[in-house]
Amino acid sequence: MTRAPRTGGCNCGAVRAVFRRPFGAAGYCHCSRCRRRTGMGSSASAAIARAHVDFEGADAMRAWSPPDGSQKVFCGVCGSQIMSQRTADSDTVFVRFGFVDGDPGVRPTFRQFTADAPPWDPVPDDGLPRFAGPRPA
Ligand SMILES: [Zn+2]
Ligand SMILES: [Zn+2]
Numbered sequence: 001m002t003r004a005p006r007t008g009g010c011n012c013g014a015v016r017a018v019f020r021r022p023f024g025a026a027g028y029c030h031c032s033r034c035r036r037r038t039g040m041g042s043s044a045s046a047a048i049a050r051a052h053v054d055f056e057g058a059d060a061m062r063a064w065s066p067p068d069g070s071q072k073v074f075c076g077v078c079g080s081q082i083m084s085q086r087t088a089d090s091d092t093v094f095v096r097f098g099f100v101d102g103d104p105g106v107r108p109t110f111r112q113f114t115a116d117a118p119p120w121d122p123v124p125d126d127g128l129p130r131f132a133g134p135r136p137a
């Protein structure tokens with residue numbers, strides 16, 4: 001049985017994506033950078049090989065590259081968050097759940113940077129493995 005591939009897109013429609021394989025490991029990040037870029041207490045992302053993602057409107061994509069962390073990629077027109085990546089040519093990208101149309105088909109299985117969780121959105125007691133800093137590789 002063939003299923004249509006999952007898709008994703010930003011608020012304004014400038015950036016669209018087709019995900020040609022299922023997503024891999026997914027988790028929540030509670031770091032201060034995710035808090036600022038989303039306005040939320042945490043952010044869920046899922047791994048996928050870049051080779052399995054087709055982007056449309058890639059010229060609208062922008063990235064913030066902190067000197068000591070992964071690049072945060074977003075739509076330069078509407079600001080929707082798209083993904084993170086260690087570098088522009090990393091083999092794996094981490095797609096934001098909110099960028100995916102409908103159900104991404106995976107669920108977060110860990111929480112990282114829990115030490116940075118803000119007091120107004122404490123880490124929930126959901127039994128997921130927690131890491132005070134980045135999830136160990
Ligand atoms: Zn957009
Ligand atoms: Zn983060």
